[in-house]
Amino acid sequence: MTLKASIKSMRLRTLPLSLSGVILGVMLAADKTDVSPWTAALIFLTTVCLQILSNLSNELGDTLSGTDSADRQGPQYALGSGDMTVGDIKKLIGIFIVLCIVSGLAMISVSFRSIFKTESICLEVLGAAAIVGAMKYTLGKNPYGYRGLGDVFVFIFFGLVSVLGGYYVAARELPPLIMLLPASAIGCFSVGVLNVNNIRDMKTDAVNRVTVAIKLGMKGARIYQTILVTLGWTLILVFCAVYDFAPGHYIFIITLPLYIKHLQGVWTRSERALDPMLPMLVISTFFLSILAGAGFLIF
DSSP: OOHHHHHHHHTGGGHHHHHHHHHHHHHHHHHHSOOOHHHHHHHHHHHHHHHHHHHHHHHHHHHHHTOSOTTOSSOOOHHHHTSSOHHHHHHHHHHHHHHHHHHHHHHHHHHHSOSSSHHHHHHHHHHHHHHHHHHHTTOSSSOGGGBTOHHHHHIIIIIIIHHHHHHHHHHTSOOOGGGHHHHHHHHHHHHHHHHHHHHHTHHHHTTTOBOHHHHHHHHHHHHHHHHHHHHHHHHHHHHHHHHSOOGGGGGGGGGHHHHHHHHHHHHHOOGGGGTTHHHHHHHHHHHHHHHHHHHHHHO
């Protein structure tokens, strides 16, 4: 097991998407109260550890199920290329489970000054659910990622939990209900990333898994993608209008051309040619989150 192969399996290009929600949540919290830099750093670290754990578990699950075959349309990772063994991946998964637990407990301890308070215990239960959810996507006897439920998981954890949870840990108070709007927006964009991945892999996925894209068909999946992106933009625009209106809060609109170009690519490309549309949506969402949060902090 080499360092290069390990990094390849971690799929670091997915990290900006996983960080998008917590970055926005923390920045919105910082707009209303003082946020400890250490708390923010530990929120980001815990998120990164969870995402890498999910990626490693996903690679192992797809390999064991036969989904990651030589015919896959996306990039080939370390297991598929023979650079790592199943045992190597399992060791890395074990390491990142420990890192998730240590980082998560440190985050809770720094923010709430104890890991035994009621709110701390609630966060610990949620963290345990996140670890299990990250692993059960493609692992186990009945992984939910193979039953068309991945979209629900991504919306909840990449959207709602990331933004609302990031806000809660950073501010040490429950977010107002209106925060459901930006949380749902990030959730929509995140589901969009998964959907593009599933559109690209429709042929190979059809062998042994069910995805929303397969259920909808090519045209339906493209319409679904358009709805996700449009709804995400509608939600974030409405949030800025009703939460605390100021023209400067809309600086994230400069990312809109990237989303338009993304949708154009989704409607005109297929299979391997769709792959560049994945990082485009990831990076677009990452910068939208930073700019949206910065708009509230600055203006």
